[in-house]
Amino acid sequence: MAVVVERKTCIAERNTKRIRHNSPFHTWIQGRASRPFSLPPRAQVSVKFELYYAYLCPPFHSEQFSEHCTTALSMDGADGVYPSSEDTFLLIEALELDTSRIVDATKNGGLCLDLGCGSGEVSEALARITPTSFCISTDVNHLATTKTRELLQNNGLINVDIALCDLFTAFRSTVRFDVILFNPPYVPTDQHELEHAIAERDIYASWAGGKDGREVIDKFLATVNYFLSDRGIVYLVTLETNKPNEIISIAEVQGLHACQVLKRRAGIETLYILRLGKRRDDG
Amino acid sequence: MRLLTHNMLHCPRTKAYPLQLVASTCDDVQVPFSEAFIRRMLPRIQWEVFREAAAQFPDEDMLAKLPESTPQPDTLDEPTLKAIHRALLEWHVVDGTLKAENGSEYAVKNGIPNLVITEVRKESGGADDANSGDAAMDVDDKGQ
Numbered sequence: 001m002a003v004v005v006e007r008k009t010c011i012a013e014r015n016t017k018r019i020r021h022n023s024p025f026h027t028w029i030q031g032r033a034s035r036p037f038s039l040p041p042r043a044q045v046s047v048k049f050e051l052y053y054a055y056l057c058p059p060f061h062s063e064q065f066s067e068h069c070t071t072a073l074s075m076d077g078a079d080g081v082y083p084s085s086e087d088t089f090l091l092i093e094a095l096e097l098d099t100s101r102i103v104d105a106t107k108n109g110g111l112c113l114d115l116g117c118g119s120g121e122v123s124e125a126l127a128r129i130t131p132t133s134f135c136i137s138t139d140v141n142h143l144a145t146t147k148t149r150e151l152l153q154n155n156g157l158i159n160v161d162i163a164l165c166d167l168f169t170a171f172r173s174t175v176r177f178d179v180i181l182f183n184p185p186y187v188p189t190d191q192h193e194l195e196h197a198i199a200e201r202d203i204y205a206s207w208a209g210g211k212d213g214r215e216v217i218d219k220f221l222a223t224v225n226y227f228l229s230d231r232g233i234v235y236l237v238t239l240e241t242n243k244p245n246e247i248i249s250i251a252e253v254q255g256l257h258a259c260q261v262l263k264r265r266a267g268i269e270t271l272y273i274l275r276l277g278k279r280r281d282d283g
Numbered sequence: 284m285r286l287l288t289h290n291m292l293h294c295p296r297t298k299a300y301p302l303q304l305v306a307s308t309c310d311d312v313q314v315p316f317s318e319a320f321i322r323r324m325l326p327r328i329q330w331e332v333f334r335e336a337a338a339q340f341p342d343e344d345m346l347a348k349l350p351e352s353t354p355q356p357d358t359l360d361e362p363t364l365k366a367i368h369r370a371l372l373e374w375h376v377v378d379g380t381l382k383a384e385n386g387s388e389y390a391v392k393n394g395i396p397n398l399v400i401t402e403v404r405k406e407s408g409g410a411d412d413a414n415s416g417d418a419a420m421d422v423d424d425k426g427q
Protein backbone atom coordinates (compact mmCIF):
# COMPACT_ATOMS: atom_id res chain seq x y z
CA MET A 1 0.00 0.00 0.00
CA ALA A 2 3.03 2.25 -0.02
CA VAL A 3 2.03 3.53 -3.41
CA VAL A 4 -1.37 4.65 -2.19
CA VAL A 5 0.10 6.57 0.71
CA GLU A 6 2.57 8.22 -1.60
CA ARG A 7 -0.24 9.27 -3.91
CA LYS A 8 -2.26 10.73 -1.05
CA THR A 9 0.68 12.81 0.05
CA CYS A 10 0.99 13.95 -3.49
CA ILE A 11 -2.69 15.01 -3.52
CA ALA A 12 -2.28 16.95 -0.29
CA GLU A 13 0.68 18.76 -1.75
CA ARG A 14 -1.18 19.64 -4.90
CA ASN A 15 -4.18 21.07 -3.11
CA THR A 16 -2.20 23.71 -1.33
CA LYS A 17 -0.78 24.84 -4.61
CA ARG A 18 -3.99 24.88 -6.48
CA ILE A 19 -5.44 28.33 -6.13
CA ARG A 20 -3.33 31.35 -6.75
CA HIS A 21 -4.19 34.25 -4.55
CA ASN A 22 -5.37 37.24 -6.57
CA SER A 23 -5.49 35.15 -9.71
CA PRO A 24 -8.30 36.01 -12.16
CA PHE A 25 -10.12 33.05 -10.71
CA HIS A 26 -9.69 34.21 -7.17
CA THR A 27 -11.17 37.58 -8.03
CA TRP A 28 -13.98 36.09 -10.03
CA ILE A 29 -14.97 33.49 -7.50
CA GLN A 30 -15.59 36.15 -4.90
CA GLY A 31 -18.39 37.66 -6.94
CA ARG A 32 -19.75 34.32 -8.07
CA ALA A 33 -23.32 33.23 -7.58
CA SER A 34 -23.73 30.18 -5.42
CA ARG A 35 -24.81 27.95 -8.30
CA PRO A 36 -22.07 25.43 -8.88
CA PHE A 37 -20.51 25.14 -12.30
CA SER A 38 -22.22 28.19 -13.72
CA LEU A 39 -19.40 29.47 -15.83
CA PRO A 40 -19.27 32.93 -17.28
CA PRO A 41 -20.06 32.37 -20.97
CA ARG A 42 -16.80 33.39 -22.50
CA ALA A 43 -14.50 33.61 -19.55
CA GLN A 44 -10.81 33.35 -19.99
CA VAL A 45 -9.58 29.82 -20.22
CA SER A 46 -7.44 30.28 -17.16
CA VAL A 47 -10.44 31.33 -15.08
CA LYS A 48 -12.48 28.38 -16.16
CA PHE A 49 -9.64 26.05 -15.63
CA GLU A 50 -9.08 27.20 -12.12
CA LEU A 51 -12.77 27.08 -11.38
CA TYR A 52 -12.87 23.51 -12.55
CA TYR A 53 -10.07 22.71 -10.24
CA ALA A 54 -11.62 24.38 -7.27
CA TYR A 55 -14.48 21.92 -7.29
CA LEU A 56 -12.10 19.07 -7.05
CA CYS A 57 -10.15 20.18 -4.06
CA PRO A 58 -10.82 21.10 -0.43
CA PRO A 59 -11.96 24.61 0.51
CA PHE A 60 -10.12 27.14 -1.55
CA HIS A 61 -11.03 30.28 0.29
CA SER A 62 -8.95 29.69 3.38
CA GLU A 63 -5.89 31.82 3.94
CA GLN A 64 -3.67 28.84 4.50
CA PHE A 65 -3.37 28.46 0.76
CA SER A 66 -2.22 31.92 -0.12
CA GLU A 67 1.22 31.29 1.31
CA HIS A 68 1.90 28.52 -1.14
CA CYS A 69 -0.10 29.85 -4.02
CA THR A 70 2.53 30.78 -6.47
CA THR A 71 2.65 29.81 -10.06
CA ALA A 72 1.81 26.16 -9.67
CA LEU A 73 -1.62 26.48 -11.18
CA SER A 74 -0.70 28.53 -14.16
CA MET A 75 1.94 25.95 -14.90
CA ASP A 76 -0.49 23.09 -14.48
CA GLY A 77 -2.44 22.80 -17.67
CA ALA A 78 -0.41 25.49 -19.37
CA ASP A 79 0.88 22.78 -21.66
CA GLY A 80 -2.70 22.25 -22.79
CA VAL A 81 -3.08 18.87 -21.10
CA TYR A 82 -5.20 17.91 -18.11
CA PRO A 83 -2.80 17.63 -15.18
CA SER A 84 -3.19 14.59 -12.96
CA SER A 85 -5.64 15.52 -10.20
CA GLU A 86 -7.81 14.03 -7.46
CA ASP A 87 -9.91 12.13 -9.98
CA THR A 88 -6.78 10.71 -11.60
CA PHE A 89 -5.46 9.51 -8.28
CA LEU A 90 -8.79 8.11 -7.16
CA LEU A 91 -8.99 6.06 -10.35
CA ILE A 92 -5.45 4.80 -9.82
CA GLU A 93 -6.32 3.92 -6.24
CA ALA A 94 -9.32 1.91 -7.46
CA LEU A 95 -7.08 0.05 -9.92
CA GLU A 96 -4.60 -0.71 -7.17
CA LEU A 97 -7.34 -1.98 -4.86
CA ASP A 98 -8.70 -4.09 -7.70
CA THR A 99 -5.34 -5.43 -8.84
CA SER A 100 -6.27 -9.10 -8.47
CA ARG A 101 -9.47 -8.59 -10.47
CA ILE A 102 -7.56 -6.84 -13.26
CA VAL A 103 -4.86 -9.49 -13.28
CA ASP A 104 -7.60 -12.12 -13.53
CA ALA A 105 -9.38 -10.33 -16.39
CA THR A 106 -6.10 -10.14 -18.33
CA LYS A 107 -4.70 -13.56 -17.44
CA ASN A 108 -2.32 -14.91 -20.09
CA GLY A 109 -2.27 -11.54 -21.77
CA GLY A 110 -4.99 -8.99 -22.20
CA LEU A 111 -5.91 -6.01 -24.30
CA CYS A 112 -6.55 -2.82 -22.36
CA LEU A 113 -7.72 0.66 -23.26
CA ASP A 114 -7.22 3.94 -21.41
CA LEU A 115 -9.63 6.37 -23.02
CA GLY A 116 -8.79 10.04 -22.66
CA CYS A 117 -5.31 9.40 -21.29
CA GLY A 118 -4.48 13.07 -20.54
CA SER A 119 -1.09 13.26 -18.87
CA GLY A 120 -0.78 9.49 -18.95
CA GLU A 121 -0.56 8.63 -15.27
CA VAL A 122 -3.52 6.27 -15.39
CA SER A 123 -2.04 4.51 -18.42
CA GLU A 124 1.22 4.16 -16.58
CA ALA A 125 -0.47 2.64 -13.54
CA LEU A 126 -2.45 0.23 -15.71
CA ALA A 127 0.62 -0.84 -17.67
CA ARG A 128 2.37 -1.63 -14.39
CA ILE A 129 -0.57 -3.47 -12.84
CA THR A 130 -0.93 -5.71 -15.85
CA PRO A 131 2.52 -5.98 -17.41
CA THR A 132 1.43 -9.01 -19.44
CA SER A 133 -1.18 -6.96 -21.30
CA PHE A 134 -0.99 -4.73 -24.32
CA CYS A 135 -2.54 -1.36 -23.60
CA ILE A 136 -3.71 1.40 -25.90
CA SER A 137 -3.95 4.96 -24.62
CA THR A 138 -6.08 7.35 -26.61
CA ASP A 139 -7.11 10.97 -26.48
CA VAL A 140 -8.65 13.54 -28.81
CA ASN A 141 -6.09 16.11 -27.72
CA HIS A 142 -2.80 15.66 -29.55
CA LEU A 143 -0.89 17.37 -26.73
CA ALA A 144 -2.18 14.69 -24.35
CA THR A 145 -1.03 11.84 -26.57
CA THR A 146 2.43 13.36 -26.87
CA LYS A 147 2.66 13.92 -23.14
CA THR A 148 1.54 10.37 -22.41
CA ARG A 149 4.13 9.00 -24.80
CA GLU A 150 6.87 10.92 -23.00
CA LEU A 151 5.75 9.70 -19.59
CA LEU A 152 5.63 6.08 -20.73
CA GLN A 153 8.96 6.33 -22.48
CA ASN A 154 10.63 7.90 -19.48
CA ASN A 155 9.34 5.03 -17.37
CA GLY A 156 10.42 2.38 -19.83
CA LEU A 157 6.92 0.98 -20.33
CA ILE A 158 6.89 -0.78 -23.65
CA ASN A 159 3.51 -2.51 -23.45
CA VAL A 160 1.51 0.59 -24.45
CA ASP A 161 0.64 2.12 -27.83
CA ILE A 162 -0.93 5.54 -28.25
CA ALA A 163 -3.54 6.77 -30.71
CA LEU A 164 -5.39 10.01 -31.35
CA CYS A 165 -9.04 9.15 -31.68
CA ASP A 166 -12.54 9.93 -30.48
CA LEU A 167 -13.98 7.34 -28.08
CA PHE A 168 -14.34 4.02 -29.95
CA THR A 169 -14.83 5.49 -33.43
CA ALA A 170 -11.49 4.29 -34.80
CA PHE A 171 -11.78 0.66 -33.67
CA ARG A 172 -13.27 -2.03 -35.89
CA SER A 173 -16.42 -3.43 -34.35
CA THR A 174 -14.88 -6.84 -33.62
CA VAL A 175 -12.27 -5.47 -31.22
CA ARG A 176 -12.72 -6.63 -27.62
CA PHE A 177 -10.89 -5.13 -24.67
CA ASP A 178 -10.40 -6.83 -21.32
CA VAL A 179 -10.02 -3.61 -19.37
CA ILE A 180 -11.37 -0.19 -20.34
CA LEU A 181 -10.65 2.91 -18.26
CA PHE A 182 -12.30 6.26 -18.76
CA ASN A 183 -11.90 9.40 -16.69
CA PRO A 184 -14.22 11.44 -18.89
CA PRO A 185 -14.93 15.14 -19.26
CA TYR A 186 -17.68 15.20 -16.65
CA VAL A 187 -18.19 18.82 -15.68
CA PRO A 188 -21.65 20.21 -16.47
CA THR A 189 -21.23 23.01 -19.02
CA ASP A 190 -23.34 24.95 -21.45
CA GLN A 191 -23.55 23.85 -25.10
CA HIS A 192 -21.24 26.61 -26.20
CA GLU A 193 -18.46 25.18 -24.14
CA LEU A 194 -19.12 21.59 -25.20
CA GLU A 195 -19.11 22.63 -28.86
CA HIS A 196 -15.81 24.37 -28.36
CA ALA A 197 -14.38 21.18 -26.83
CA ILE A 198 -15.63 19.02 -29.69
CA ALA A 199 -14.40 21.38 -32.40
CA GLU A 200 -11.03 22.31 -30.92
CA ARG A 201 -10.17 19.19 -28.92
CA ASP A 202 -8.05 21.31 -26.61
CA ILE A 203 -7.98 21.63 -22.83
CA TYR A 204 -11.77 22.22 -22.84
CA ALA A 205 -12.18 18.59 -23.89
CA SER A 206 -10.75 17.56 -20.55
CA TRP A 207 -13.76 18.83 -18.64
CA ALA A 208 -16.67 19.94 -20.86
CA GLY A 209 -19.46 17.43 -20.35
CA GLY A 210 -22.52 19.41 -21.45
CA LYS A 211 -25.85 18.79 -19.74
CA ASP A 212 -25.34 17.24 -16.29
CA GLY A 213 -21.78 16.61 -17.41
CA ARG A 214 -23.18 13.50 -19.05
CA GLU A 215 -22.97 14.05 -22.80
CA VAL A 216 -19.61 12.38 -23.42
CA ILE A 217 -20.29 9.77 -20.72
CA ASP A 218 -23.58 8.84 -22.42
CA LYS A 219 -21.91 8.41 -25.81
CA PHE A 220 -19.38 6.17 -24.14
CA LEU A 221 -22.07 4.14 -22.36
CA ALA A 222 -23.95 3.60 -25.61
CA THR A 223 -21.11 1.58 -27.15
CA VAL A 224 -18.81 0.39 -24.40
CA ASN A 225 -20.42 -3.04 -24.01
CA TYR A 226 -19.74 -3.89 -27.68
CA PHE A 227 -16.04 -3.39 -27.11
CA LEU A 228 -15.80 -5.41 -23.94
CA SER A 229 -14.62 -9.02 -23.89
CA ASP A 230 -16.56 -11.63 -21.93
CA ARG A 231 -14.15 -11.31 -19.03
CA GLY A 232 -13.84 -7.55 -19.50
CA ILE A 233 -14.20 -4.79 -16.91
CA VAL A 234 -14.65 -1.02 -17.16
CA TYR A 235 -13.66 1.63 -14.64
CA LEU A 236 -15.43 4.95 -15.07
CA VAL A 237 -14.96 8.18 -13.10
CA THR A 238 -18.09 10.22 -12.39
CA LEU A 239 -19.31 13.03 -10.18
CA GLU A 240 -22.39 13.02 -8.00
CA THR A 241 -23.80 15.59 -10.45
CA ASN A 242 -23.56 13.02 -13.25
CA LYS A 243 -26.09 10.86 -11.36
CA PRO A 244 -24.02 7.72 -10.88
CA ASN A 245 -27.08 5.64 -10.01
CA GLU A 246 -28.65 6.49 -13.33
CA ILE A 247 -25.38 5.55 -15.06
CA ILE A 248 -25.47 2.20 -13.30
CA SER A 249 -29.05 1.64 -14.52
CA ILE A 250 -28.10 2.52 -18.09
CA ALA A 251 -25.20 0.06 -17.95
CA GLU A 252 -27.55 -2.62 -16.62
CA VAL A 253 -29.95 -2.06 -19.48
CA GLN A 254 -26.98 -2.71 -21.80
CA GLY A 255 -26.53 -6.05 -20.09
CA LEU A 256 -23.61 -5.09 -17.90
CA HIS A 257 -23.27 -5.57 -14.17
CA ALA A 258 -22.35 -2.33 -12.47
CA CYS A 259 -21.39 -1.08 -9.04
CA GLN A 260 -19.63 1.71 -7.24
CA VAL A 261 -16.14 0.79 -6.02
CA LEU A 262 -14.86 4.04 -4.52
CA LYS A 263 -16.39 7.31 -3.43
CA ARG A 264 -14.56 10.37 -2.19
CA ARG A 265 -15.40 13.93 -1.36
CA ALA A 266 -13.29 16.44 -3.20
CA GLY A 267 -14.08 20.07 -2.53
CA ILE A 268 -17.81 20.60 -2.90
CA GLU A 269 -18.22 17.61 -5.19
CA THR A 270 -18.14 13.87 -4.68
CA LEU A 271 -16.18 11.64 -7.02
CA TYR A 272 -17.21 8.07 -7.74
CA ILE A 273 -15.39 5.24 -9.43
CA LEU A 274 -17.85 2.87 -11.07
CA ARG A 275 -17.01 -0.62 -12.25
CA LEU A 276 -18.96 -2.24 -15.07
CA GLY A 277 -18.48 -5.79 -16.26
CA LYS A 278 -20.00 -8.67 -18.15
CA ARG A 279 -19.50 -11.14 -15.33
CA ARG A 280 -21.95 -10.97 -12.48
CA ASP A 281 -19.29 -10.68 -9.77
CA ASP A 282 -17.68 -7.69 -11.52
CA GLY A 283 -20.76 -5.58 -10.98
CA MET B 284 2.34 2.20 -33.36
CA ARG B 285 2.60 -1.56 -33.36
CA LEU B 286 0.78 -3.84 -35.81
CA LEU B 287 -1.43 -5.07 -32.98
CA THR B 288 -2.87 -1.56 -32.83
CA HIS B 289 -2.98 -1.16 -36.60
CA ASN B 290 -4.94 -4.39 -36.83
CA MET B 291 -7.74 -2.91 -34.73
CA LEU B 292 -8.15 0.40 -36.53
CA HIS B 293 -10.70 1.24 -39.17
CA CYS B 294 -11.61 4.48 -40.92
CA PRO B 295 -13.56 6.53 -38.37
CA ARG B 296 -15.60 8.12 -41.16
CA THR B 297 -16.72 5.11 -43.16
CA LYS B 298 -15.65 2.16 -40.99
CA ALA B 299 -13.68 0.90 -43.99
CA TYR B 300 -11.30 -1.87 -42.95
CA PRO B 301 -8.42 -2.39 -43.16
CA LEU B 302 -6.42 0.78 -43.38
CA GLN B 303 -3.56 0.21 -45.74
CA LEU B 304 -0.29 0.90 -43.97
CA VAL B 305 2.57 2.69 -45.65
CA ALA B 306 5.48 3.06 -43.26
CA SER B 307 8.20 5.57 -43.96
CA THR B 308 10.16 5.21 -40.72
CA CYS B 309 10.26 2.10 -38.55
CA ASP B 310 11.88 1.24 -35.28
CA ASP B 311 12.70 -2.03 -33.59
CA VAL B 312 12.42 -2.33 -29.79
CA GLN B 313 12.96 -5.60 -27.98
CA VAL B 314 9.99 -6.93 -25.99
CA PRO B 315 10.13 -10.00 -23.71
CA PHE B 316 8.61 -12.97 -25.54
CA SER B 317 5.45 -14.50 -24.13
CA GLU B 318 3.99 -17.48 -25.93
CA ALA B 319 0.78 -17.27 -23.88
CA PHE B 320 0.23 -13.69 -24.99
CA ILE B 321 0.72 -14.46 -28.68
CA ARG B 322 -1.64 -17.43 -28.47
CA ARG B 323 -4.27 -15.27 -26.78
CA MET B 324 -3.96 -12.53 -29.36
CA LEU B 325 -4.08 -14.76 -32.46
CA PRO B 326 -7.85 -15.21 -32.48
CA ARG B 327 -8.24 -11.45 -32.10
CA ILE B 328 -6.10 -10.62 -35.12
CA GLN B 329 -7.19 -10.35 -38.74
CA TRP B 330 -4.35 -12.45 -40.11
CA GLU B 331 -4.22 -11.27 -43.73
CA VAL B 332 -4.25 -7.64 -42.62
CA PHE B 333 -1.47 -8.35 -40.15
CA ARG B 334 0.64 -10.22 -42.66
CA GLU B 335 0.31 -7.61 -45.34
CA ALA B 336 1.20 -4.79 -42.95
CA ALA B 337 4.23 -6.72 -41.69
CA ALA B 338 5.68 -6.54 -45.20
CA GLN B 339 6.33 -2.85 -44.49
CA PHE B 340 9.12 -3.78 -42.11
CA PRO B 341 12.64 -4.36 -43.46
CA ASP B 342 12.89 -7.85 -41.99
CA GLU B 343 12.93 -10.60 -44.63
CA ASP B 344 13.82 -13.26 -42.13
CA MET B 345 10.77 -12.54 -40.01
CA LEU B 346 8.46 -12.26 -43.03
CA ALA B 347 9.56 -15.62 -44.35
CA LYS B 348 8.41 -17.21 -41.10
CA LEU B 349 4.91 -15.72 -41.12
CA PRO B 350 2.44 -18.22 -42.62
CA GLU B 351 0.37 -17.07 -45.61
CA SER B 352 -2.91 -17.84 -43.94
CA THR B 353 -4.17 -17.91 -40.36
CA PRO B 354 -2.04 -20.44 -38.50
CA GLN B 355 -3.78 -23.15 -36.49
CA PRO B 356 -2.90 -22.95 -32.79
CA ASP B 357 -1.68 -26.57 -32.59
CA THR B 358 0.65 -26.29 -35.57
CA LEU B 359 2.55 -23.28 -34.27
CA ASP B 360 6.21 -23.88 -33.61
CA GLU B 361 8.55 -21.64 -31.71
CA PRO B 362 10.20 -19.89 -34.70
CA THR B 363 6.76 -18.98 -36.04
CA LEU B 364 5.55 -17.73 -32.67
CA LYS B 365 8.68 -15.63 -32.33
CA ALA B 366 8.23 -14.15 -35.79
CA ILE B 367 4.63 -13.25 -34.93
CA HIS B 368 5.81 -11.71 -31.66
CA ARG B 369 8.36 -9.67 -33.53
CA ALA B 370 5.95 -8.38 -36.15
CA LEU B 371 3.19 -7.74 -33.65
CA LEU B 372 5.09 -6.11 -30.79
CA GLU B 373 8.70 -5.33 -31.57
CA TRP B 374 8.47 -3.45 -34.83
CA HIS B 375 7.08 0.06 -34.53
CA VAL B 376 5.77 2.32 -37.24
CA VAL B 377 7.24 5.71 -36.35
CA ASP B 378 6.08 7.70 -39.36
CA GLY B 379 3.75 6.71 -42.11
CA THR B 380 0.26 6.83 -43.52
CA LEU B 381 -2.92 4.83 -43.10
CA LYS B 382 -5.01 4.82 -46.25
CA ALA B 383 -8.67 3.95 -46.45
CA GLU B 384 -10.13 2.69 -49.72
CA ASN B 385 -12.29 5.81 -50.04
CA GLY B 386 -9.16 7.93 -50.26
CA SER B 387 -9.04 9.22 -46.69
CA GLU B 388 -5.58 9.26 -45.26
CA TYR B 389 -4.51 9.30 -41.65
CA ALA B 390 -1.00 10.19 -40.62
CA VAL B 391 1.22 8.34 -38.19
CA LYS B 392 3.66 10.80 -36.65
CA ASN B 393 6.22 9.99 -33.99
CA GLY B 394 4.55 6.65 -33.47
CA ILE B 395 1.06 8.07 -32.94
CA PRO B 396 -1.67 7.47 -35.53
CA ASN B 397 -4.09 10.37 -35.85
CA LEU B 398 -7.65 9.14 -36.41
CA VAL B 399 -9.65 12.16 -35.38
CA ILE B 400 -11.70 13.85 -38.06
CA THR B 401 -12.61 17.48 -38.31
CA GLU B 402 -15.48 19.07 -40.07
CA VAL B 403 -14.26 21.61 -42.54
CA ARG B 404 -15.72 24.95 -41.64
CA LYS B 405 -16.98 26.70 -44.72
CA GLU B 406 -15.32 30.04 -45.24
CA SER B 407 -18.46 31.52 -46.70
CA GLY B 408 -22.11 30.68 -46.18
CA GLY B 409 -24.13 30.12 -43.04
CA ALA B 410 -22.43 29.15 -39.83
CA ASP B 411 -24.82 26.22 -39.56
CA ASP B 412 -23.41 24.50 -42.61
CA ALA B 413 -20.74 22.77 -40.60
CA ASN B 414 -23.37 21.06 -38.53
CA SER B 415 -25.49 19.67 -41.34
CA GLY B 416 -25.24 15.94 -41.68
CA ASP B 417 -23.42 15.86 -44.98
CA ALA B 418 -20.97 18.66 -44.32
CA ALA B 419 -17.64 18.04 -45.94
CA MET B 420 -15.31 16.19 -43.64
CA ASP B 421 -11.60 16.31 -43.72
CA VAL B 422 -8.79 14.54 -42.00
CA ASP B 423 -7.42 16.52 -39.17
CA ASP B 424 -3.84 17.45 -39.58
CA LYS B 425 -3.00 19.20 -36.37
CA GLY B 426 0.66 18.79 -35.58
CA GLN B 427 1.76 16.38 -32.90
Ligand SMILES: C[S@@+](CC[C@H](N)C(=O)[O-])C[C@H]1O[C@@H](n2cnc3c(N)ncnc32)[C@H](O)[C@@H]1O
Binds near residue numbers: 085
Ligand atom coordinates in the same frame (compact mmCIF):
# COMPACT_ATOMS: atom_id res chain seq x y z
C1 LIG C 1 -10.71 14.44 -16.99
S1 LIG C 1 -9.45 14.26 -18.23
C2 LIG C 1 -8.64 12.76 -17.64
C3 LIG C 1 -7.19 12.63 -18.06
C4 LIG C 1 -6.45 11.44 -17.46
N1 LIG C 1 -7.02 10.17 -17.86
C5 LIG C 1 -6.46 11.54 -15.95
O1 LIG C 1 -7.15 10.74 -15.31
O2 LIG C 1 -5.77 12.41 -15.43
C6 LIG C 1 -10.38 13.73 -19.66
C7 LIG C 1 -9.54 13.39 -20.89
O3 LIG C 1 -10.40 12.84 -21.90
C8 LIG C 1 -10.09 13.39 -23.16
N2 LIG C 1 -11.29 13.30 -23.98
C9 LIG C 1 -12.36 14.11 -23.99
N3 LIG C 1 -13.28 13.71 -24.87
C10 LIG C 1 -12.77 12.59 -25.46
C11 LIG C 1 -13.24 11.70 -26.49
N4 LIG C 1 -14.42 11.88 -27.08
N5 LIG C 1 -12.45 10.66 -26.86
C12 LIG C 1 -11.24 10.48 -26.27
N6 LIG C 1 -10.75 11.28 -25.29
C13 LIG C 1 -11.50 12.32 -24.90
C14 LIG C 1 -9.63 14.80 -22.82
O4 LIG C 1 -8.84 15.36 -23.85
C15 LIG C 1 -8.87 14.60 -21.51
O5 LIG C 1 -7.51 14.32 -21.73
